[in-house]
Amino acid sequence: MKVSVIGGGSWGLGLSKVLSDNHHQVLVYDVDDKIVEKINTLHVCIQLNEFIPEDIRATNNLQEAVEYSDILLFVVPTKVLRQAIHSIKPWIRQPKLIINAAKGIEPESFLRVSEIFEECLTAQEMxxxxxxxxxxxxxxxxxxxVTSVTAASDQEIYAKEVQKLFHNAHYFRVYSSTDTMGIELGGALKNIFALAAGVIRGQGLGDNASAALMTRGLVEMAKIYDALGASKESLMGLSGVGDLIVTCSSEHSRNFQAGLKIGRGKDLNETLDSMTMVVEGIRTCEAAYYLSRDKNLDTPIIDALFDVLFNRVEPKKALEILLSRALKAE
Ligand SMILES: NC(=O)c1ccc[n+]([C@@H]2O[C@H](COP(=O)([O-])OP(=O)(O)OC[C@H]3O[C@@H](n4cnc5c(N)ncnc54)[C@H](O)[C@@H]3O)[C@@H](O)[C@H]2O)c1
Known part of the structure; x- marks a missing residue:
């Protein structure tokens, strides 16, 4: 099959490699001409400094990318998502299957990515x-x-279509799900706790603190799942607890890396200036903080991180406040 990939960064090209290995034809669109050129001439992902299969082609012509296929895989930071959707609209001639692999939630509206697409595209376009x-x-x-992920759609037929598209028996196992909300929430919310995990590591704390953070973070995620009506099964699955574990315990995570810098004393702006890749957890923390207020939830870790990020509370002070809360049953 043919697939158009919108966003040729680390994850866009990681997924393009899987598609290419599965013998699909891939055309990548990116706004950055340098990225397009490096894909076409040197066959590299510049963000990761890794080679990609030579049959993956790239373009800076959006019309060409949209018309190339009826499957559009979006892998752009959620901050630019609305703008990216609006820019493809004029070139859509027939309904497309949209796959999103970015992880985040819109602050203020608390919209998930699927809801943003529903707001921006008509049934004739998606x-x-x-x-x-x-x-x-x-x-x-x-x-x-070896990696395992979940493909979720409210329409099972499409979840299964994408499961088959990406499944690779050598290294990429894909599960299907019909709980789009649960899958999207897990992917987005875990980034908050990855940032917090980096902060506490930057403060010199160890594995005990990380394990406590992941466990209590999972409790806060569960409260949000409950408040929004998402399935707890998804929380316990790959996109919930699975993604929480990997992102809170790995140095590959740029959310963890950003948290590490903040924990070592850099402020938010300095941290962001020093990162070349997207740090989704910051906007997601803002969104979750206001959602938690709105729904009257008790989410002390989200609140503490929000104060560190946006109210210039020292990480050490935030930790003291967290630890000195009234005692309670688990
Ligand atoms: N990197 C990972 O391991 C990973 C894994 C799973 C999910 N994700 C998620 O995928 C998303 C993207 O992350 P990434 O790591 O690929 O980021 P990245 O910073 O490596 O790449 C983002 C790419 O999007 C491009 N871009 C920006 N605006 C665009 C637009 N309007 N149209 C087309 N391209 C545009 C940029 O030029 C850049 O090449 C994030 O939401 C992230 O959370 C990343």
Whole structure:
């Protein structure tokens, strides 16, 4: 099959490699001409400094990319998603199957990516939506290391279509799900705790603190799942607990890396200036903080991280506040 990939960064090219290995034809679109050129001439992913299969082609012509195939795989940072969707609209001639692999939530509206697509595209432009999410560092996928993810759609037929499209018996196992909300929430929310895990590591804390953070983070995620009506089964699956584990315990995670810098004393702006790749957890923390207020939830870790990121509370002070809360049953 033919697939158009919108966004030729680390994850866009990691997934393009899987598609190419599965003998699909891939055309990547990126706004950055340098990225397009490096893919076409040197066959490399410049963000990861890794080679990609030579049959993956790239273009900076959006019309060409949209007309190339009826499957559009979006892998752009969620911050630019609305703009990216609006830019493809004029070139859509028939309904497309949209797959999204970016992980994030819109602050203020608290919209998930599928809801943003529903707001921006008509039924004549989008025939179905599939979220692809799970514990998957691009650094490992691009090297063909074993990875498992979930393809979720409210319409099972599309979840299964995408499951088959990506499944590779050597290294990429794909599960299907019809709980789009649960899959999207897990992929987005875990980034908050990855940032927090980096902060506490930057403060010199060890594995005990990390394990406590992941466990209590899972409890806060469960409260949000409950409040929004998402399935707890998804929380316990690859895109929930699976992604939480990988992202809170691996140095590949740029959310963890950003947290590490903040934990060592850099402020948010300095940290972001020093990162070349997207750090989705920051906007997601903002979104979750206001959602938690709105739904009257008790989410102390999200609140503490929000204060560190946006209210200049010292990480050490935030930790003290967290640890000195009233005692309670688990
Ligand atoms: N890197 C990973 O391991 C990984 C794994 C799973 C999910 N994700 C998610 O995938 C998303 C993208 O992450 P990434 O690591 O690939 O980021 P990245 O920074 O490596 O790449 C983003 C790419 O998007 C391009 N871009 C920006 N605006 C665009 C637009 N309007 N149209 C087309 N291209 C545009 C940029 O030029 C860049 O090449 C994030 O939501 C991230 O959370 C990443």
């Amino acid at each position: 025939k179905g939506f599939v979220a692809l999410s799970g514990p998957s560092h691009a650094e490992e996928v691009i090297r063909g290391l």
